[in-house]
Amino acid sequence: MVNVPMAQASELWTAADMALWQGRSDAGERGDTRRLFNIAAALNPFDETPLPAAARALLGFACDAGVQRNQGRTGAAQGPQAIRRMLAGLPVHDHEALYDAGDVSCQGDALEAAQHALARTVQAVLARGGFPVVLGGGHEIAWGTWQGLRGHLDASGDPGSVLVLNLDAHFDLRTARPGSSGTPFDQIATACQARGQTFHYACLGVSRLGNTAALFARADELQACWIEDIDMQERHMEKVLEQVQQVIDGVDHVYLTIDLDVLPAAVMPAVSAPAAYGVPMGVVEAIVDRVRRSGKLRVADLAEFNPRFDQDSHGARAAARLVYRLLQA
Template sequence: MHTPADMTLWQGRVDAEEGPLARRWHDRLQALRHDAPAGIALLGFACDAGVQRNQGRTGAAEGPRTIRKALANLAWHHEGHIYDAGDVTCEGDALEAAQSELGRQVAHLLGEGHLPLVLGGGHEIAYGSFLGLAHHAERQADKPTIGIINLDAHFDLRGGRQGSSGTPFRQIAEACAANGAPFNYLVFGISEPANTEALFHRARELNVTWRGDEDCIREHLEELLDTLTFFADEVDWLYLTVCLDVLPAATAPGVSAPAARGVELMVVEALIDAAKATGKLMLADIAELNPVFDKDGITAKVAARLVWRLAR
């Protein structure tokens, strides 16, 4: 189900004495209208049914609301238009219906010329986001190839009859195969202790490219950026998805599976900047914020900072 934007969330400090340059996100953001000029559209995915199915810590359904509240008071240094496109909500365990609706909403936003930034929610968000981008691609005269860049401690290639937060990229691979499309998937931040050998085997079978968390360090940043750029050169469109559990637990405690090591925020931000710099970014999302387990709102602030960066 899709619900309209709750504009009461967009409140914050007003520095009237500082003049018109002292703007914050709550000053600039508007509810999305059907006739709105092209801009950046925030779309929530209020769901953690996938996390529950994956035997994780639930609470991510409150992620979109919490990210918006953390964003509201951030300083505005951006150009263009920014909108709130409301939320896709998941009723009970109706994950597949929620993912289908998310796909419809993403495709609609893309069709209207917006850049969707989807706020999660568990990483089951990825399958719904991809459905929308793939549907938009089908509408093009020359069907573009899509590349997926995932910043994540996990491959999320699990098997099983039911989809979950652990299966989205396996489901995407199956959808690509069914449509005769290539599955182009690059992951930064893979934790070897957090992924079984079965998952590494599946990643090799699917020709996934990955870099482990031990390699995703600032000393190797040039090589990481080269990997991303080479990957982007081989596709037409990019979909960037950021699972907050790629970050160290001290930076992102409010996730389903906090990372013992993780990838430092500076490296994550550099990879986000590089994806944007390709000029091919069509869609991005932030997954796995779980406010129930957050400490002092740290993870929400990090998530908001990443959205802020994506929107620049």
């Protein structure tokens, strides 16, 4: 679990670059013309002052090491800043406050240190009463985010069950070590087993062409719940949402993690492994809304956005839209 001292974790953290938060001003128009850049404020996650109730806090995980270890296309380390730039110009609407908690960065191949630092930082935001939305980086982000949530629950004396709800074309249950962007949920499963806790894992949007038979067998072994992408189209919406509700009802807390490669390549070209089929944005967004409204969502993250492979900002816009939904009260 989390074994990096807080002081060491803060060494891998950099404060928010508020210069990213800028955009168009419509101050001459009538009514509320604010955009997110107008309400964004820098947050030091290691300051112990309590945050306002349900405060939303963005936290970046600038990391390519996990994708590189998994033989993928690097560049996701620049994802957090690109998503912030796209978010900045979106209208406020019902967002009351928005905090930018800066970035945890991976130095070279020091992935494990970065993941532990991320865990400490997520735990610090949760301890202050905030709701962290973590921006990756590759899907190795999940091992850090989950450790942060579990560490917070442990520190609070809360033994409650945690559902890992993964929207993803891939199981990411590889058993090889060291860890990579392909191993985080197997690492979580192993940690749960060591703690004597049930591993609650649901992977929605799985591509049969993106996972070997061995990965399906590992999912079976772990009694994971999954739905393939071919069964998550618009016509399946009602049934999918019923299944999502069932898995939510069986746990105390939910950690939602979205690998953007779950979306079709035409919507999300900017990932390491674009999807030839994918799950429509409308279905993904409906799941996000259902989870957000459940009252059990404690932390969320977005993984794999890679600006190097974006096309006319299509990917950045899609990523920002999903983050925007997560930030709503």
